[in-house]
Amino acid sequence: MAEITTLAEAVARLVHDGDTVALEGFTHLIPVAAGHEIIRQGRRDLTLVRMTPDIVYDQLIGAGCARKLVFSWAGNPGVGSLHRFRDAAQHGWPVPLEIEEHSHAGMANRYAAGAAGLPFAVLRGYTGTDLPGRTATIAPITCPFTGEVLTAVPALNPDVAIVHAQRADRHGNVQLWGITGVHKEVVLASRTSLVTVEEIVDELAPRPGAIVLPGWAITCVAEVPGGARPSYAMGYYERDNAYYRSWDAISRDRDAFTTWLRTEVR
Amino acid sequence: MAEITTLAEAVARLVHDGDTVALEGFTHLIPVAAGHEIIRQGRRDLTLVRMTPDIVYDQLIGAGCARKLVFSWAGNPGVGSLHRFRDAAQHGWPVPLEIEEHSHAGMANRYAAGAAGLPFAVLRGYTGTDLPGRTATIAPITCPFTGEVLTAVPALNPDVAIVHAQRADRHGNVQLWGITGVHKEVVLASRTSLVTVEEIVDELAPRPGAIVLPGWAITCVAEVPGGARPSYAMGYYERDNAYYRSWDAISRDRDAFTTWLRTEVR
Amino acid sequence: MSSHSPGEMMTVAASRALSDGDRCFVGIGKPSTAANLARRTHAPGLVLVYESGTIGAKPDRLPLSIGDGVLAETADAVVSVPEIFNYWLQPGRIDVGFLGAAQLDRFANINTTVIGDDYANPAVRLPGAGGAPEIAASCREVIVIVPHSRRTFVPRVDFVTSFGFGAGAGDRERHGLRGRGPQLVVTDLGMLAPDPETCELTLTHLHPGVTLDEVHAATGWDLRVAPGLRTTEAPTDTELSVLRALEGQEG
């Protein structure tokens, strides 16, 4: 049974310096408020995992929380580069950032293997590209029946998964709908998990397209209305596109970013 | 785009002597009417694939349609044995039946690998049991990252998948809900597919718990109300438990079965 | 205290082995009855998971198959069959798996495949594995429910469909199996548990009114008796009335 608690308590309890932490949400239901709480609590040396590091990871990286990033596409979607990510990866500011990069198919399968309790996943992927030469966590594997050579990637089993969802009930059962991305996989793959939700309700009325994650498979649930802004929560609010665009200017400059961090997060 | 046609036309077009055919439906939405049509059309030498061969496979086997059965649990659920299956496997009546047996986890993963276009799947399964010694399609596989030894099973890619569902629209998009079993996997794993449905409607109103298979991923759709009886179709009719019980007496005896076949199917 | 049948005692004893909050992988028949009884008595928070993909089912009557519509209608979540095995059973999320057996041996290996030594020409062809091999491998522990008879309780199963303790202590570890295996066997005569040292099944409980001789007569090997053999507590009035109400609904 998930414990229903505050965001601050949940992050304090689950996220420790040096942990491997995955904040997921494929364009939808991104747990931005939880990311800010990690910054406020001053976590360091995190290995951050995410298929699509975008604004919230740029913020975590710029705030110096991360020593490593595991990802498949790092950018400000529809706008351009992640300047804090580039500054850390290219110039080591504020701290050096190691990277481990995959494709979406590889990352999705790594979570799926983690959720399934397997040490690796098999896919048709990466073939002919320069990624296997740069990423140690890509290896060939031979089909024992046909002899065909495919690609293996190791499971991802983060210490903590953090995702956002629309609703939970008082037992911590979580309901989400719309684009569900890798929400289920990352929660099931991780040793512990935190789900922030728009609201906690007495009963989860069934809804077309909705999936439910049972409360007993989740560690903590925290009610955080608006917790996915500036991304969106279908049925609650739309994506704040102006914010994505405005992030470009804030993040381009170390001083502007530092000011933003001091005034908006800490 | 799926072609919407009659059951007889679809079976005539898709199911040929010697084909590998999977009629799926995990206790729910079992395509019984389609199985009877295969019997009526007199198909022979089929390799029949199904996780849970039950009454309809007992009938197909008793009618002499099959030369091989690939399965994980063969019985009359809640009642007992499949007498036609046993008679074919043990005494070769009406024709000998080769068997290839797996566990549910293995079969489900074989379909999933087939749907994913992979030659094999990896699972933690069969370990320590006598199944690998009897079933050639089970092999060890070593994780290239940890060295751990797991189990591989080859993909299933039947010539034809046949399943039943609640509804389709006029483009052949299929909607089903309740226990969906391996419906999606078997349709996607197979070279061609037939979905029988309770009704064809103008529009598939969204429904909690429902999944949709796009019409372009299906070969034929046929409207066959009651096509899953004596199994059930959630929202349409209940399981006919008396029929499952009555099958025991019919199937125990070759003559009784032959009479049933002549009067009820042919 | 009303009288009870051996079958009722078996179901009640199995239900008591389930703790509130346990996640239980349930097969149809006695396991389902026992699990539903537990949920209505001492374990209201028991999470019922069926291999048909229903997680957290709360049926208001006994389901008639592992894919009964009442399971889907009352579940917290309904997932595909590949998902239930891969994401929910395989990683060890399930506390207790319930299994039956056509044959069970002194090291709790289970046969539901064939009776007889010749796989190709068996004396009896049984239904096969179903979900059992992976339930036996992956659940934290396994409970076997099986009526006691010499036909069933054999020194060595003809076919290992589901692995118990193999040839004895250490075999599960050697195979890399993560679950603890069969920790309890409930029959209509008593209860057995693996010896902590040897993993051989030993008799720990006799059901009320059953004699040791009866158990020996129904067991196909020289069954050892655990130190401090006890008598199972008879079903309470509540257990019996809830069980009978459940079974009366069936069919």
Next chain:
Amino acid sequence: MSSHSPGEMMTVAASRALSDGDRCFVGIGKPSTAANLARRTHAPGLVLVYESGTIGAKPDRLPLSIGDGVLAETADAVVSVPEIFNYWLQPGRIDVGFLGAAQLDRFANINTTVIGDDYANPAVRLPGAGGAPEIAASCREVIVIVPHSRRTFVPRVDFVTSFGFGAGAGDRERHGLRGRGPQLVVTDLGMLAPDPETCELTLTHLHPGVTLDEVHAATGWDLRVAPGLRTTEAPTDTELSVLRALEGQEG
């Protein structure tokens, strides 16, 4: 006939490459605009598949991201991200994949990872692979949309993020790749296609008003011209008005 911009010509030319009924794996930006334009003009039955898991999306406006809510709301089915890659892209169910590029070389290999020779200390760190490597591998064919410039059209990409034809003919087959790879490159100046023999990209079309010299000047290798070089048909009034209505809606 109203005048049009080079960008409009590029989008229109790409949209024309899509056939009615095609299943198209769509990225955001120009590919999404081109696909939505095609669906509103000559290919109403085009099936739009986005990597966010939306299958058969029918957006009534241009989506703002590959995970825009309008895609989920209008899709025939919404599936998880692992499923969209494993069950839908990987087995070859998609006819056309649309890709962009930061660098594209003469054998249609694509770089979206790093500019510069030193992966650890790149001149420019780009977003990375995303879905592209497997789109390039698994779709029946790939269309690349990319503005023409020497910075982009390089003899050899600094990093192969997505495999085109490697070092030339036969390389896809040697790698066991099933899709036919990039069959069309649409730029703001013209269109390129692989030579049937060598797989080297050759110029097949000039957009109206563009000269061969302009194309050579914007290409970082000695670009060969296909036999029978043609001029792209200018956008029709319908194409332009539908495109402008679409783009007016954006943002």
